[in-house]
Structures are given as structure tokens and as C-alpha cells.
Amino acid sequence: MKQQIYRFFLASCFLLIADSSTLAASALPTQQKQSSYELMSPENRVMQDDPSLNPAMFWVSEGESLWNVKSGEKRVACSSCHGDAKKSMRGVATQFPKVIQGKLQTLEGQINQCRVARQGAPVLPYENKELLSLTVFVANQSKGMTISIKETATNKADLEKGRRWFNERMGQLNLSCAQCHEDRAGLKLGGSSIPQGHPNAYPIYRLEWQTLGSLQRRLRNCMSGVRAQQFEYGSPEMAQLELFLMWRANGLPIETPGVRP
Amino acid sequence: MSKTSRTSITMPSTAKKGSIIEIRAIAQHDMESGFRYTESGKLIPRDIIHVFTCSYNNVEIFKADFFSGIGANPLIIFTTIATETGTLEFKWVGDDGYEAINQARITVS
Numbered sequence: 443m444k445q446q447i448y449r450f451f452l453a454s455c456f457l458l459i460a461d462s463s464t465l466a467a468s469a470l471p472t473q474q475k476q477s478s479y480e481l482m483s484p485e486n487r488v489m490q491d492d493p494s495l496n497p498a499m500f501w502v503s504e505g506e507s508l509w510n511v512k513s514g515e516k517r518v519a520c521s522s523c524h525g526d527a528k529k530s531m532r533g534v535a536t537q538f539p540k541v542i543q544g545k546l547q548t549l550e551g552q553i554n555q556c557r558v559a560r561q562g563a564p565v566l567p568y569e570n571k572e573l574l575s576l577t578v579f580v581a582n583q584s585k586g587m588t589i590s591i592k593e594t595a596t597n598k599a600d601l602e603k604g605r606r607w608f609n610e611r612m613g614q615l616n617l618s619c620a621q622c623h624e625d626r627a628g629l630k631l632g633g634s635s636i637p638q639g640h641p642n643a644y645p646i647y648r649l650e651w652q653t654l655g656s657l658q659r660r661l662r663n664c665m666s667g668v669r670a671q672q673f674e675y676g677s678p679e680m681a682q683l684e685l686f687l688m689w690r691a692n693g694l695p696i697e698t699p700g701v702r703p
Numbered sequence: 704m705s706k707t708s709r710t711s712i713t714m715p716s717t718a719k720k721g722s723i724i725e726i727r728a729i730a731q732h733d734m735e736s737g738f739r740y741t742e743s744g745k746l747i748p749r750d751i752i753h754v755f756t757c758s759y760n761n762v763e764i765f766k767a768d769f770f771s772g773i774g775a776n777p778l779i780i781f782t783t784i785a786t787e788t789g790t791l792e793f794k795w796v797g798d799d800g801y802e803a804i805n806q807a808r809i810t811v812s
Contacts, residue, residue: 497731
């Protein structure tokens with residue numbers, strides 16, 4: 443009898459998993475979307491909200507200085523073309539990744555594109571301090587504004603691929619992003635709450651990292667967690683996944699620079 | 704870590720004589736513990752801030768020793784009594800010639 447019950451339980455478990463994985467990820471209604479800020483301890487929330495406590499503000503100030511520094515062979519600063527970032531960069535982060543001249547660009551990718559084409563400066567690798575500073579400074583100009591990624595004819599193909607990366611099982615643990623962050627969001631993994639996985643506060647100061655890090659670093663964390671081959675930094679797959687995640691988070695306000703445990 | 708880095712002080716710019724004021728001092732620093740290894744197995748040398756001091760009109764009023772267990776970008780929150788108008792000087796000293804200095808003015812009435 444006991445065994446039978448156990449078997450039934452096991453079978454229903456499998457059914458549950460099989461069932462949930464067939465659900466294609468779709469965007470939740472805005473009022474049901476939850477920033478992982480809501481899952482943090484009161485102390486960590488204060489740390490994010492108070493600029494005198496948020497360590498990421500160092501990177502924001504660094505980015506502000508870099509914005510005005512003439513660099514590269516052409517000796518031009520970001521401000522030479524874009525002027526005051528408070529005006530010109532306002533709302534920019536709510537629309538990235540974005541297809542520009544036929545290529546899907548992340549915010550980091552676009553900063554690098556500008557460096558090479560306009561400044562004659564070398565490409566900065568991901569997680570480089572300067573690149574993180576510039577990215578967080580630009581994204582900070584959109585703080586409080588809502589993410590607004592529209593599906594268009596130009597980004598449709600990339601968005602579909604991103605959706606696929608989100609729903610496709612990967613790695614030795616054979617898990618997809620959706621299985622945790624969609625089907626089991628709000629439940630626990632170990633002792634921690636599983637967030638919905640919205641990229642609305644990046645780059646983030648992650649206490650575990652003891653430093654600022656990009657969305658791609660965070661995504662690579664999860665990929666290594668499920669024992670999968672990680673997407674390369676700056677790869678088209680990463681950009682597509684970022685695009686899908688941003689589209690999925692439409693309507694949530696940007697919190698950059700976020701603090702996360 | 705570079706020879707110096709960004710620091711930030713948060714404290715009131717005015718206070719009543721005899722009142723308790725809160726001071727927040729944060730420094731941007733990796734605080735490399737000296738216990739970690741690179742992927743190729745080489746020990747990463749220790750690189751931390753050792754001492755933080757605060758002087759109020761050139762009188763030392765607060766001092767803290769930091770060790771390897773302290774996390775990156777250390778934040779210190781402490782209080783003092785607003786005794787007189789003047790300058791508070793904050794100093795962080797660490798490994799490999801690291802030094803950072805910051806100042807803040809206070810008007811006591």
C-alpha cells in the first residue's frame with residue numbers, strides 16, 4: 443500500500459514537471475510582476491535605496507567622470523556627442539537590448555560600439571571596471587522609468603530565439619530558466635526564494651560577488667549552476683536572452699544600481 | 704588595488720552643540736583577503752585597508768583596525784558629539800601604499 447502511494451506520488455511529480463515544461467513562457471500581467479527587490483531583507487533594501495550605503499554608487503560616480511574624459515585615438519568623450527547624460531541618456535536603458543544597424547546590441551555592446559567607431563578606443567571586455575562604470579552610469583539615468591521593449595519586425599527573430607533559450611532545458615541538470623523562474627518563482631531553492639528573474643536592476647552590486655556585475659555574469663552563474671556550457675560574454679545568444687528577459691519584464695521600473703544578496 | 708580610491712562621507716553639515724551626530728564613511732576597496740587562489744593555483748596576495756581614523760579639528764576621535772575578514776567596500780557608521788565648528792578628516796591606510804583622505808565641514812551652533 444505504502445509503495446503504491448509512493449509510486450503514485452512519484453508519477454504525479456513527473457507529470458507535474460512534464461506538464462510545466464511544455465508551457466511556453468509568456469509575460470505576466472504587469473501587476474503580477476515582482477522585482478526581486480521585494481524578496482530582499484529590509485537591511486538590503488535600505489542598502490539599495492540609500493545612496494550613502496549603496497556601494498554601487500562608486501561605480502556610478504566613476505562612470506560620470508569617464509563620461510567626460512576624452513579618450514581613444516580620436517580624443518573624444520562620450521559627452522562630446524551625447525552632451526549631458528542626465529538628458530540624453532534618460533530612458534535609454536529601458537529600451538535595450540536594441541537592434542541597431544541590423545545587429546542586436548546590449549547596452550554594454552553599444553557602449554563598446556561607440557568606443558570603437560566614435561572614439562577609436564579598444565573594446566572593453568565584460569566585467570571590466572570602466573565598462574561596468576559606464577553601463578551603470580547610463581542605466582542609472584533611467585532609474586524609476588519602466589522597461590518598455592516592444593516587439594517589432596526588426597527584433598522579432600531575436601526575441602523568439604531569446605524565448606527559446608529561456609524555455610529550453612540545458613546542462614547536466616537538464617533544467618530551463620523557465621522551470622525555476624516561471625513555474626517555481628516564489629518557492630524556495632535551498633534556503634533562498636526563487637525570484638521571477640527580471641533584469642530591472644542591472645548592473646547590480648551583488649553581496650556574494652563583493653563587487654558590481656553585469657546581467658551576463660549573473661546569467662552565466664545560473665548556467666554553471668545547472669552544469670551547462672555557459673553562453674559566451676557578448677555572444678548573440680546572450681543578447682537574445684537579455685532581450686527576451688527585458689521584454690518579459692516590461693512595465694517594471696528600472697532600479698539601477700541594484701543591490702542583491 | 705590602486706594607490707588610492709573613491710571614498711564617501713555622509714554626516715550633517717550643521718548640528719547643535721552637544722548633540723550626537725552620525726557619521727557614515729565608505730571606501731571603495733576590493734579588500735583582497737590573501738586567502739584566495741587564482742585558477743592556476745597561485746596565491747593572490749593580501750591587499751586590504753588596515754586602519755581607518757577620524758580626526759575632529761586634528762584630535763583623533765575614532766579609529767578602527769581592519770582585517771582580512773572585512774568585506775569589500777567597507778562601510779563604517781559611528782557617532783560623535785558635536786563639540787565645535789570645524790573639519791573632520793577621514794583617513795584610510797592599507798597594503799601596498801594605499802591611502803585615501805576625505806574631509807567634511809561641520810558648523811556647530
